[in-house]
Each structure stands twice: as structure tokens, then as C-alpha cells.
Amino acid sequence: MQILACLSERRARVRLSRALGSEYAIAWASDWDHLESLVREMAVDVFVVDPRRGLRVDVAAVCRLRERYPSIPTVLYTEFHTDLADPLLAWGDAGVCGAIFLGQSDSDWDLHRLLETATARSAARQILGAIEAELPDLGDNVRRVLSVGLYEATSLRSVQDWADRADISRRALYRLFRESGLLTPKTCLQWLRLLYAAKALSDPGVSVEDVVFRMRYSAPPNFWAHVNTMLGISPSEMRWSLTADDLADRFARLCRMQAGAARSERSGTA
Secondary structure, eight states, X not given: OEEEEEOSOHHHHHHHHHHHTTTSEEEEOSSHHHHHHHHHHSOOSEEEEOOEETTEEOHHHHHHHHHHOTTSOEXXXXXXXXXXXXXXXXXXXXXXXXXXXXXXXXXXXHHHHHHHHHHTTSHHHHHHHHHHHXXXXXXXXXXXXXXXXXXXXXXXXXXXXXXXXXXXXXXXXHHHHHHTTOOOHHHHHHHHHHHXXXXXXXXXXXXXXXXXXXXXXXXXXXXXXXXXXXXXXXHHHHHHHOOHHHHHHHHHHHHHHHHHHHHHHHHHXX
């Protein structure tokens, strides 16, 4: 799980790092421009930002972040002063999912709980939820492996990478998917990367070129070929005509068809 934090107070950075430990990876942005630069280069599950810069509260910067990247949950971590009353209402209307205040409500437990709540709204969790809704009989181990594939979608280059990250052998991964009635791990990985791309492209602040860079395609035509081979359309058409939920439904239907064919084959063999 990747957190992108922009916090001006050193105490806040220390407390956040301590509370999250190794469970989350944290990338640090020095200011709003640096944050914008980083989010174009990397997959981000949650923003943690301090809207206060000295005596000034930057209301617009947080609202702009929500407008440009609505699929990425945003958490505020700042000092509380009475001048935050009206901004907090504006940020709540913009979709900020929570706030925590330095030195008042930022115990390790409070920080961890709020980040857990925020990550439940992350793109990977939402996509996994859509898949699980369509395939309710998936076992816990399959869910775990699929979640690894989604959270690591931008960095997995092969099925072997996926198996390594999920701490399972390549052979065991193929066997697990076959027994669960899923498509092959190779095909599933192609779909998971496509689902991540669709979710990323739902944000106005993300371009097709950003997705190519984030997902480490060697060249833009390789991404275009991936989308065209899987869907028969271009990335731009995917952006405007399909949602990640649409693709999750397609993926689930293919898995159900695969499971049905496997059951029929076993029945015929028996």
C-alpha cells in the first residue's frame, strides 16, 4: 500500500512513519508541486496532506487535489486552529475522507485506523470488491493473491514476479487459479493491469502518458497494443467509454465461463 504524504511539520512525519511501520510504503513530497510530480510517476493509494503553510491555510490546494484525483482518498493531518472551521466544511464537500490533528488525536492507533478507513476507498480495494461481488466463492488464498496483483499492478512484469510477491511458487499459483476456476495467472495479470489503468484514467489529472510511465511500459505503443488486444479499442476510447467496474464485470464473466467449462469437462471425464 503506497501513501503519498505532504507534511510540513517534522513531528507529523515522524508520528506517521512510526504509526504505519512497514505495513505501508510512504513517499514524501516537499510541497504541492512536488506532490503533483510524484503522483504522475507512481501508483498512489492514499494522500496524507497538511493544508497549512505557516499562517496560511491552503483551501484551494486540497480541493484541487480532489478534483484532479478523485479516485485517490485524501486524509488531512494538521494542527487544529479555529481558522479551520470553514475550510473543513469545504474539504468535506470536496470528498476528503478524514482529518487528524497533530498533538490531539494522532496516536498510533488513531493514525492507523484512519488510514485503514481511507485505504478501504482506494482503487485497488474497490476493484477487488467488484471482482468479489461477481465471484463470491473465491477462497481467502485466491483473494490474497488477487489483492497482491492489484496493489502491485504497476510493478509486476511477469507471472513469476506475481508469484514472488505473493510468496507462492509459480506452479502453485497456476494450480490455485485452475482449481478456483479462474483464468490463467498470465491472463489474470493482463486483466488486473488493465483494471488498474482504467481506474487511473478515471481521474482528470491522469493522462494516458502518465499511465504508461506508472506501469513501466517500455513504450506507449505497448500499452496501446495491450488495450487493443484485450478490448479492441484505444486507451482514449477506454477512458471515455468504460469504467473499472465495467471491466471488473467483464473479467468476472470470463472467469465464470472458465469455471463452467472446467466443471463440464470434469463431469464429462467422470
